[in-house]
Amino acid sequence: MPALQRRRLLFQLGFFALFLLAPALNLLRFDVHETQLWFLGQRWSLGIDAFKAGQISANQAAVQIVLRAFVPVIALVAAFLAVAWRYGRLYCGWLCPHFTLVETLNATLQRACGKLSLWDKHRTPRAGVQPAARWWPVFFGLCLVFGFLWAVTLLSYLLPPSEVWSGLRTGKLAPNPTRFLVAATVVFTLEFAFARHLFCRFGCAVGLFQSLAWMANPKGMVVAFDRDHARACRSCSTAAFPQGSACDNGCPMRLHPRNIKRMMFSCVQCGQCLDACSQTCSNQGHEPLLEWKIGADAVRETLRQRKAEKEAAALREGES
Structure with a gap:
């Protein structure tokens, strides 16, 4: 492995x-018997019981609800989507x-x-x-x-x-x-x-929102394909997939990693396609044709993919 x-x-x-x-x-559970949230071994309270008992004012209860409910949830969702924005379904x-x-x-x-x-x-x-x-x-x-x-x-x-x-x-x-x-x-x-x-x-929903955030970011991490040396794919073969197409056959989501980003909506960034490509290219004595790209390199890869797609479409129209 x-x-x-x-x-x-x-x-x-x-x-x-x-x-x-x-x-x-x-560490995390909600007890329906007590209507009580447990978090990291502690009872997580919004201060409502204290307000009912007259121990805190309405303003103090409102502040506690904001700080203990809305702020943590918003921060958690924002951090999660920030990771997805950059790295996809990591x-x-x-x-x-x-x-x-x-x-x-x-x-x-x-x-x-x-x-x-x-x-x-x-x-x-x-x-x-x-x-x-x-x-x-x-x-x-x-x-x-x-x-x-x-x-x-x-x-x-x-x-x-x-x-x-x-x-x-x-x-x-x-x-x-x-x-x-x-x-x-x-x-x-x-x-x-x-x-x-x-x-x-x-x-x-967790996976769907990760994909939506990732697709909206042109700089998000993508699997880039070196199309200039695509001929090497004809002799693709690994110990696990001697019949060829190792990157396609190795994808657990049954995607085609050499495809354009919009066709990789459900990619989970597991890297199995990269490992398969690295193995077959190592056997052939050249650099892997698949690799992760992020930032400006990912933008260039996206533009290159769009250009290749347009050229392929134009060629099909010319043939027809």
């Missing part, structure tokens, strides 16, 4: 563990727990049928991976396990985790939480099995 992917995997596993353990550690590719499971399911499904999605028309062959029917139960089993895990985790963000796990262990979970678990498990299982890529592209 390339160094970049090892580093990305560590970030993914670390954030995945944080996502699962945050409610139990009271959160999706490097931290998002859902995308970590998407990649796991992609690899499992590839072992079952050679595809990354049930809806793919063509297989995505990978060296050393021979599709076998015995992987189908594993794939659907993982979808069910992940769906249940997601349902339990989300419920623990709303109810005390000890209550949730105790109820599951003893079989005495209250009716409403039980209904939530059943419904959520079914929905998440179906999403993981049939619509995980669709959800990442268009159904996830």
Whole structure:
């Protein structure tokens, strides 16, 4: 595994563990029984109870609401979008727990049928991976396990985790939480099995707003393609993808990294296409044709892409 992917995997596993353990550690959860938000192990209060008890004035309560609710939320959203503005869906590719499971399911499904999605028309062959029917139960089993895990985790963000796990262990979970678990498990299982890529592209608000911010910034980080040496792509081959098109076949979102930016709307900046290109170019003895560009270099790449697109369109019109 390339160094970049090892580093990305560590970030993914670390954030995945944080996502699962945050409610139990009271790092972040909202207790519906107490209508109480917990943050970093502390009760987070807006001062409303103190106002009702006559301990603070209306003006003081208003100030606390602004400082404790609006300011943190606005600052968090602004910082998140600032990162997306410059780097794109960096959160999706490097931290998002859902995308970590998407990649796991992609690899499992590839072992079952050679595809990354049930809806793919063509297989995505990978060296050393021979599709076998015995992987189908594993794939659907993982979808069910992940769906249940997601349902339990989300419920623990709303109810005390000890209550949730105790109820599951003893079989005495209250009716409403039980209904939530059943419904959520079914929905998440179906999403993981049939619509995980669709959800990442268009159904996830977090990912969608990252993409919108990134697309609006011409200086945002892009995967640049050295078109002057595009002929080298004809002999593209890696150990994992000996059939060629390593960058295309290696993309977990099933995109074509050599395409123009507006066709890369759902790119998660995972860097797998760059690693694949680097490996094949190293075998051929020349510099990689794909690399990340940011700032002025990204603008020049965008302009170059637009020029190439116009020239290709003009050539097609001339031929017709």
